[in-house]
Amino acid sequence: MELSRKKRLSSLLFVVLVLLAALFLVPILIVFLNSFKTKFSIMGSPFKLPTKETFAGFENYVSGVKSAGIAGAFGRSLFITVLSVLVLALLTSMTAWYLVRVKSAVSRLLYNTFLFSMIVPFQMVMYTMTFVVTKLKFNNPVGIIFVYLGFGAGLSVFMLSGFVKSIPLELEEAAEIDGCNPVQKFFMIVFPILKPTAITVTILNAMWIWNDYLLPYLILGTGNKTLPVAIQIAMQGAYGAVNWGGFMAMLVLAILPIIVFYLFCQRYIIEGVIAGAVKG
């Protein structure tokens, strides 16, 4: 009796969860379906499935990619994201290691400044940062990687430091006795141990940089637009003459890579979220 009640409750819960899951998926599905509809059949009736008359095939993808320079923006976003996260992972690992191992007033101050930077909202520094970046001529797709290094350093150093502390000092001392110089010691001992945390940090950074809008917009402007910037411009710059079909195709192109990325390394992403939350 008791058991069957539990079973019934659990299947009721299952049904509710299925409905909720559908609710969560529908918005993504709507964009996907609309990207295959002709551009005049999207606004006003976004919930209708494509019919024989409104089905557009891949026409939107062709027109969207052509008109807004999306291919270039896609490549640029990929370039900036990949290089930034690699640079961040490597250089902030070194920084974290240095700050933990060298105990001085300066290293403590630096560490606290990194922590502090995590709570400063972007709007606080966006104007002056743009000024500095332009002055130093870092306002190009390569320079922005170093801007991301500066902005991402806070969280990355923080998470990696927590892990460096747990590396036994004996390991490093043993390496030293075996004749390792500091560079060898870092690459042969410290970095391999840091790898799991470095992967977590890399994933968090990748999600941030791929989706970031305001920073690349301010620094690179519309000339070197990234994918989020291109999407915003396609919408706002068109003054009413939005090519809705092409726009839907752009949204799909922005969403698809992360979803695929997510389905492949879901475990790391979820672990990263938990680790980031517990430490932050």
Place this chain on the structure above:
Amino acid sequence: MLPTLAAFAAFFIVPFIMGIYLSFNKFTTVSNAEWIGFGNYAKAFSNSDFLRALGFTSLFTVVSVITVNLFAFLLALALTSAVRGKNVFRTIFFMPNLIGGIVLGYIWNLIINGVLANFGVDISYSAKYGFWGLVVLTNWQLIGYMMVIYIAGLQNIPRDLHEAAEIDGATRFQTLKNVTVPMLMSSITICTFLTLTNSFKLFDQNLALTAGAPARKTAMLALDIYNTFYGRAGWQGVGQAKAVIFFLIVALIAFAQLKITSSREVES
């Protein structure tokens, strides 16, 4: 090591200090700054757009924090019970979190306008639509993320605590109230903090969903600061002053949260 410090100093520390300095200046480009004391702050606090944005953002943050955490917690409870397909559900609920703010904003812009079209209006018709649109969007985005943190917290609660409660004859609700929630306090603190700061600092979603329409009534603080900087000639100093105030509020929230957390840790 050195490149990190150089980048951090050039793109964060220097702009931060310049920002504080410039908030006391009148300027149109950084090089023509002229000291005016607290003039910008006076202007910021008497600026109706700023005050309205502050009110709108605060209300939005309160509503979002409550709804996101409540739903995320309930989902986490459901997904740690004996239900089928947990991993598939977790995967789906988390998914919206991966999508960037600009894209999220336009997805919901399309959907909400599609619904409102049946009534002959769109999202810019009333600030109410924009407000609830942002709440729905934020819930859709953050619930999965917070759910994951709650699930991790729930799985960390020792099983024998629940068994002990059951032996003592506690009802489900009593167990939830007296065992689960207290044991989950650290997850609750983290999730509250994350939703609080995320909602308070919202920008991309706001820009894409409503861009402040109608008549800047749905512009949140970050968007209002942006508009002051780049939309109003001669008001850059006021924009910077607003940004400093914004920073101080966020810092205050973070600091208060830290204090509450650490006082709880002492107790346990």
